Amino acid sequence: MQSKNPLRALVASALAILGLAAPLAAEDTVKVGILHSLSGTMAISEVSCKDASMLAIDEINAAGGVLGKKIEAIAPDGASNWPLFAEKAKQLLTQDKVAVVFGCWTSSSRKSVLPVFEENNGLLFYPVQYEGEEQSLNVFYTAASPNQQLVPAAEYLMSEEGGSCKKFYLLGTDYVFPRTANKVLKAFLMAKGVPESSIVEEYTPFGHKDYQTIVGKIKSFAAGGKACVLSTINGDSNVPFYKEFANQGLTAADCPVMAFSVAEDELRAMDVPPLVGHLAAWNYFQSVDTPENKKFIAAFKAKYGKDRVTDDPIEAAYYGVYVWKAAVEKAKSFEVDKVRAAVYGLEFAAPGGMKKMDAKNQHTYKPVYIGEIQKDGQFKIVWKSKGLVKPDSYSSYLWPDASKIPAPTGGPKK
Amino acid sequence: MPPLRVLLVVLLGLACVSPVATVATAADDAELHTILSALASDDAAVRKAALVRLGASRDARLIPFLDDYSQGSAYRLVDRVVVAPIASDGADGTKVAILLDPLSRQPLGAEAVPLGELTVLEAGRRERVAARDATNRLRLYVPDRDARLSAVTRVGDGEDAGAAGVLADVLAVESDPAVRRAAAEGVHLLRLLDTDPEHAALRSASISALADLGSARSLPKLRAVLDTKPDAETAAVASAAIARIESWQSTLRAVGHVFSGLSLGSVLILISLGLAIIFGLMGVINMAHGELVMIGAYATFLTQKAFELWLPAAWSPAYFLVAIPIAFAAAAMVGWIIEQAVVRWLYGRPLETLLATYGVSLILSQLVRSIFGDNRAVNSPAWLQGGIEVANGLVLPYARLFILGFCAAAVIGLVLLIGRTRIGLLLRATTQNRPMAAALGVGTRRIDGFAFALGSGIAGMAGCALTLISNITPNMGQELVVDSFLVVVVGGVGKLAGVVIAGLGLGSLTKLFEPWTQAVWAKVLVLMTVIVFIQWRPSGFFPQKGRLSDA
Numbered sequence: 001m002q003s004k005n006p007l008r009a010l011v012a013s014a015l016a017i018l019g020l021a022a023p024l025a026a027e028d029t030v031k032v033g034i035l036h037s038l039s040g041t042m043a044i045s046e047v048s049c050k051d052a053s054m055l056a057i058d059e060i061n062a063a064g065g066v067l068g069k070k071i072e073a074i075a076p077d078g079a080s081n082w083p084l085f086a087e088k089a090k091q092l093l094t095q096d097k098v099a100v101v102f103g104c105w106t107s108s109s110r111k112s113v114l115p116v117f118e119e120n121n122g123l124l125f126y127p128v129q130y131e132g133e134e135q136s137l138n139v140f141y142t143a144a145s146p147n148q149q150l151v152p153a154a155e156y157l158m159s160e161e162g163g164s165c166k167k168f169y170l171l172g173t174d175y176v177f178p179r180t181a182n183k184v185l186k187a188f189l190m191a192k193g194v195p196e197s198s199i200v201e202e203y204t205p206f207g208h209k210d211y212q213t214i215v216g217k218i219k220s221f222a223a224g225g226k227a228c229v230l231s232t233i234n235g236d237s238n239v240p241f242y243k244e245f246a247n248q249g250l251t252a253a254d255c256p257v258m259a260f261s262v263a264e265d266e267l268r269a270m271d272v273p274p275l276v277g278h279l280a281a282w283n284y285f286q287s288v289d290t291p292e293n294k295k296f297i298a299a300f301k302a303k304y305g306k307d308r309v310t311d312d313p314i315e316a317a318y319y320g321v322y323v324w325k326a327a328v329e330k331a332k333s334f335e336v337d338k339v340r341a342a343v344y345g346l347e348f349a350a351p352g353g354m355k356k357m358d359a360k361n362q363h364t365y366k367p368v369y370i371g372e373i374q375k376d377g378q379f380k381i382v383w384k385s386k387g388l389v390k391p392d393s394y395s396s397y398l399w400p401d402a403s404k405i406p407a408p409t410g411g412p413k414k
Numbered sequence: 415m416p417p418l419r420v421l422l423v424v425l426l427g428l429a430c431v432s433p434v435a436t437v438a439t440a441a442d443d444a445e446l447h448t449i450l451s452a453l454a455s456d457d458a459a460v461r462k463a464a465l466v467r468l469g470a471s472r473d474a475r476l477i478p479f480l481d482d483y484s485q486g487s488a489y490r491l492v493d494r495v496v497v498a499p500i501a502s503d504g505a506d507g508t509k510v511a512i513l514l515d516p517l518s519r520q521p522l523g524a525e526a527v528p529l530g531e532l533t534v535l536e537a538g539r540r541e542r543v544a545a546r547d548a549t550n551r552l553r554l555y556v557p558d559r560d561a562r563l564s565a566v567t568r569v570g571d572g573e574d575a576g577a578a579g580v581l582a583d584v585l586a587v588e589s590d591p592a593v594r595r596a597a598a599e600g601v602h603l604l605r606l607l608d609t610d611p612e613h614a615a616l617r618s619a620s621i622s623a624l625a626d627l628g629s630a631r632s633l634p635k636l637r638a639v640l641d642t643k644p645d646a647e648t649a650a651v652a653s654a655a656i657a658r659i660e661s662w663q664s665t666l667r668a669v670g671h672v673f674s675g676l677s678l679g680s681v682l683i684l685i686s687l688g689l690a691i692i693f694g695l696m697g698v699i700n701m702a703h704g705e706l707v708m709i710g711a712y713a714t715f716l717t718q719k720a721f722e723l724w725l726p727a728a729w730s731p732a733y734f735l736v737a738i739p740i741a742f743a744a745a746a747m748v749g750w751i752i753e754q755a756v757v758r759w760l761y762g763r764p765l766e767t768l769l770a771t772y773g774v775s776l777i778l779s780q781l782v783r784s785i786f787g788d789n790r791a792v793n794s795p796a797w798l799q800g801g802i803e804v805a806n807g808l809v810l811p812y813a814r815l816f817i818l819g820f821c822a823a824a825v826i827g828l829v830l831l832i833g834r835t836r837i838g839l840l841l842r843a844t845t846q847n848r849p850m851a852a853a854l855g856v857g858t859r860r861i862d863g864f865a866f867a868l869g870s871g872i873a874g875m876a877g878c879a880l881t882l883i884s885n886i887t888p889n890m891g892q893e894l895v896v897d898s899f900l901v902v903v904v905g906g907v908g909k910l911a912g913v914v915i916a917g918l919g920l921g922s923l924t925k926l927f928e929p930w931t932q933a934v935w936a937k938v939l940v941l942m943t944v945i946v947f948i949q950w951r952p953s954g955f956f957p958q959k960g961r962l963s964d965a
Contacts, residue, residue: 039780041889161539174934204933207893209884210681212674212814213928216667220807223631239885243794247801247811253546269885271793276485277542372539375485382539 029072030065030334032057032324033092035103035113040080041235046105048265049127049317050075051304053102056321059299066325067332074098082112089113093120099334100125100324102317107131107176114139118410123336125320128313129260129283131180135393137411138336140343141363142316142323144283145391146184150230152368153258153281154185156383157228158192162370163256165228167198169218171241172232174203181232181260187397208237211244219248222255229257238262242275252277258370263311267377275373282312283366284352285379296351309377310351316364319350323357337412356388362408363391443517446471450495450516453483453535462544469548474556479516480545488516489532496522501529547572554584563593570600571631578604599629606635609642618651625655628662630807666808671925677814679921680821681880683914685894686901687824688873690913693902696845696865698757699768702775703898704891706870709748710741710877711886712782715792717741734795734878741878742871748778749870753863761862775891783888792881813882820879824872825914831868832910841865904944906954915955920944 034053036046057071065071074096076088085104092098093116100123104110107130117124117138129144156162170185172178182201189199200221202214221227233241238259245257257278264286267275286297286309296318300310327342328334345359356365365388371379394405449471452464468476482488482497489496491513498511510526537545546568553565566584569577581600588594602620605613621639624632636659639652689703717737721730752774760767794813801811832838843851844861852858877886884890901920905912923943927936951957 039783043783044887163539163543202932205937208933209893210674210678210924212677213671213925214933216670216674217929220630220663223634223807236885236887236890239791240883243813243883244811247799247813248809249801249803253543269791269887271791271885273793274799277539380486 028070030067030069031072031074031096031098032321033089033096033098033101033103034073034075035078035085035088035092035101036075036105037080037109038075038077042078042080042105042109044269045235045265045313046078048308048311048314049103049105051308052127052300052310052314052318053321055300055303056318058303060321060325066328067334078103078109082106082108085109086112086116089116089122089124090120093117093122099123099328099336100339102127102320102324104128105313110134110139114410121336121411121413123324123339125324127317127320131177132184132393132395133180133398135362135406135408137340137362137408139362139410140320140323140357141391141393142320143313143364144366144368145363145393146181146395147392148283148366148368148389149260149281150181150185151188151397152385152389153260153279153370154188154192154230156281156370157230157256157258157279161383163226163228165226165256166194167221167227168194168200169221169227169229170199170201170232171214171218171229172203173208173234173237174205175234177261178203178232178234182230184395184397185230187395191397204233204237206234206237209240211237211241215241215244215248215250218245218255219250222250227255229255231257231259232261233259234261235266238266239270242278243271246274252279252372263313264309264378265311265314267373268307268309270377272373272375272377276375278373279370279382280373280379281368281370282379283368284310284312284315284350285369285371285381286310287371287378287381288352288369290351290353292349292353293351315351319348319355322350323348354388358391361391361393363393365390442473446473446476446517447494450479451490451493453488453495453541454490454533458540461541465541465544465548469551472552472555473517474552475517475519477549477552477556478519480549480552482516483535484537484542484545486534486537488535488537489513489529490535491532495535496532498529498532502526504528551580554580559590559593562588562590563596566593566596566600567631570596570603572604573607575604575607578608595627599624599627599631602627603629603632603635606632606639614645614648618648621648621651621655625658628659630659630663630666633659633663663807666805667929669805670808671929672922673810673814675922675925676918677818677921678925679918680818681876681883682897682901682921683917684817684821684824684876684879685873686898686905686913686917687828687910688869688871688876689898690902690905690907690910691828691869691872692866693899693907696862697764697907698761698866699764699771700752700757700866700869701768701772701895702752702778702891703869703873704893704895705775705778706745706749706873706891707877707880707894708779708782708886708888708891710745710874711792711881711890712786712790712877713737713741713744713874714878714881715786715790715886718792731795731797734798734882737878738875741874743874745874745877746867746871749873750863750867752870753866757866758859758862775895779888779891786888790886792886794882798882817879817882820875824875825910828872829910837861837864900944902954904947904954906951906956909956912954912956 034050036050037043038047038050054073057073060066061070074092076091078085078088089101092101102125104113104124104126105128110126113124114136118136122138124139126139126141127143129149132146157165168189170182172182186199186201190196218229259278259280262280263282297310301308323343323346324339326346326348327339331338331342333339343357346357348355353367358365368385368389369381370383372382374380399405449464449467452460455461468480479488479497482499487497487499489498495516496513497516498513501509501511504510504526509529511529512526513522514520515522550565550568553561554569556562566581569581578601581597581604584597585594588597602623605617605620608617621636624636633656636652636656640649685707688706689700692698692700714737717740718733721733756770756774757767760770798813798816801809803809832841840856840861843856844858848858901913901916904920905916920940924936924940927939931939
């Protein structure tokens with residue numbers, strides 16, 4: 001081709017290449033979205049989830065893809081900005097036309113994207129434990145619902161093994177997860193006969209750093225022994241809390257702290273010695289001893305570095321991709337409605353062992369573990385549920401009458 | 415390393431060590447080793463019995479062993495127990511350690527062995543509680559007075575009424591007054607558990623004794639006594655005791671709240687001092703102030719890492735003292751660069767300065783996030799962990815006391831620097847009347863740079879101090895800058911005394927509200943108080959006076 005204008009020639013050839021390449025790409029790949037904060041305050045937690053989903057996608061591609069197609073991941077940055085999450089979700093669903101999205105961490109970001117997914121009948125796999133009280137047909141919740149984390153933890157502390165605790169200090173950061181979690185915990189404890197006078201509920205603002213008064217209160221609360229703290233303290237506030245706790249002379253043996261938001265990844269950022277012996281409740285620990293988990297940890301470390309650790313949301317973000325793959329293969333289609341139907345009741349092998357998707361309520365059957373913090377920043381598993389625990393989307397302690405539970409939202413377009 | 419070789423190394427080591435052991439203790443040691451081996455039993459009752467016997471042995475050498483055992487660093491090797499407290503990464507990535515004898519703590523062989531080859535003595539929560547009890551019994555007789563005090567307290571808090579005799583034994587030989595007090599308190603506490611009607615008189619006497627001691631620990635137990643519906647006389651004694659103790663405790667709590675207020679105030683002063691210089695003396699609104707605090711915190715983190723990497727472990731407790739000047743220098747350097755590159759071009763344009771420094775703050779925090787990538791942990795030095803118990807139930811943490819002292823030193827140093835030195839004089843001259851100072855030959859541009867670097871450096875030292883009580887994150891600056899502006903605005907921009915008064919005032923106010931409103935409402939109330947205060951005195955406690963304030 002002879003052209004007087006070299007720029008025009010370049011554009012023409014570029015167009016030609018694109019024109020040839022585009023149909024090829026469309027045939028060989030299926031697009032999926034990964035929507036996490038890669039910058040801003042939540043990046044510290046969410047980048048690990050994105051890494052886990054990417055690892056699963058790479059593995060699936062290396063093994064031949066899904067229904068003969070390679071997965072092409074599109075990972076925009078939610079930037080810890082909840083309205084931006086909705087914008088990016090819309091872009092993924094309407095412009096990129098992704099088959100599925102893996103993502104979100106905070107409940108605020110999930111609530112922000114929910115209308116977008118419901119309006120466009122998209123599919124979201126959400127990998128973080130949350131407060132429940134939600135059930136959308138456009139979301140699969142691969143992490144714990146409240147009854148898979150909070151209730152077993154309180155039960156453990158009340159048992160002889162857990163120290164026969166009689167007094168409970170519910171301490172959290174002031175936002176939706178701790179508030180709802182403590183509502184569930186309080187309802188459970190009172191149902192078990194714990195008098196209201198033995199339960200203290202307290203909240204701190206986001207980013208609270210001065211725990212002197214609260215630790216002083218806990219100290220007099222715990223003076224008679226048999227007391228524990230159930231902590232939904234979030235993020236940065238944990239370090240000042242545990243430091244003050246140790247400095248005022250309290251130990252895990254006197255008054256254990258059971259944390260619901262401290263996992264291996266968070267422990268990397270903490271001064272661990274004052275935390276040794278305190279507890280956490282999750283559905284997965286890096287120390288779960290199965291061959292699949294060893295393989296998973298090795299693959300994760302090989303891809304992202306020796307000092308990286310795996311934890312509960314990382315596992316959930318990883319196997320969420322495999323759940324979707326299995327459902328697609330079962331449905332022999334990428335269509336959201338067919339895939340959704342295939343997910344119900346699906347049994348699958350995750351790094352932490354066999355798990356199962358619920359037949360109706362969009363959540364996941366999971367085992368529950370209680371771990372004790374060790375000096376190396378890992379957890380020693382001290383208690384494990386017998387088998388898998390059925391998920392409650394709406395806690396039975398807050399909705400004693402099951403018939404009043406709201407119907408699921410979203411779903412196929414009418 | 416194959417297991418056989420592990421055994422060989424250890425046996426060789428044993429052969430070397432054995433002659434050192436004295437003949438006199440050999441028999442006792444053999445018995446202790448037998449008890450230790452019982453810890454490897456599958457039967458929880460046997461393990462517990464072994465721990466109780468260890469506790470009764472009065473052999474202080476067992477204390478570090480029990481610590482290792484609780485931490486999962488005690489191992490079983492064939493038929494003996496060894497400890498490996500310090501593990502390191504071996505050549506092939508597995509954990510290796512030099513094995514030690516559990517009693518003498520002499521190395522068993524010079525070569526590190528892979529820990530994977532050994533069976534760890536698992537200590538669950540129950541074992542650890544029993545090990546803690548045993549450690550407490552052992553510590554009743556150690557030379558260290560603080561350790562004895564804490565052990566006596568813990569034994570007294572136990573549920574085992576029989577332990578009263580153990581504490582009575584301590585009273586017979588103990589001479590330290592605080593330990594004697596805690597032991598006596600413990601004896602009385604444990605006697606409360608004795609519900610035998612024949613001992614009712616003894617029990618009543620103990621209740622009165624506890625009231626005399628003002629014992630906080632006894633409150634739940636005294637209430638439990640009331641719950642058991644005792645005879646009228648005991649009930650009256652117990653009620654009176656509870657009332658007396660509660661009134662004493664509320665006095666102590668008040669003292670505690672005052673201390674918390676001072677401590678929070680000192681933190682606020684520290685993070686605001688630098689801002690007071692830059693904003694107060696130079697009139698520059700530096701939105702990147704919080705990031706300078708963060709740079710100080712990260713400089714502390716790097717100093718700690720450097721000590722870990724390049725200096726002997728014995729020096730590491732000193733890292734914190736070295737980190738203070740390093741944090742100062744790092745933040746001062748960054749502050750000076752900000753002044754030279756951005757702020758100096760914008761003097762007299764406050765709005766542009768505000769926007770530009772806000773941009774700098776975003777750049778700095780994302781830069782740190784990109785470099786360090788993650789939350790990082792700064793470990794407080796051991797000598798600043800824990801606290802001093804000034805009265806029963808009132809602990810003043812060393813870290814907080816240190817920050818109080820550090821803050822006082824920083825304020826005094828700064829006042830002296832500004833009030834008594836030549837550079838301080840030039841600084842005051844420049845800030846009071848820039849053209850006049852320049853006319854008299856003061857290099858005002860250099861003084862600006864110096865003042866900015868000084869304020870930044872103090873922010874850096876605040877960041878260093880903050881690592882003692884908090885953690886470090888790239889976005890910590892954004893949380894701090896609001897608090898520090900609050901302090902400077904309430905204090906007024908004229909004098910450093912404003913910062914001191916505003917810092918202590920806001921700290922005390924927060925801690926005054928917090929006990930009865932919880933933290934969330936305390937924050938709301940404090941902010942409302944500040945708004946009302948600003949309405950009343952728009953320029954804060956110490957408004958700028960003179961010609962400049964009209965400009």
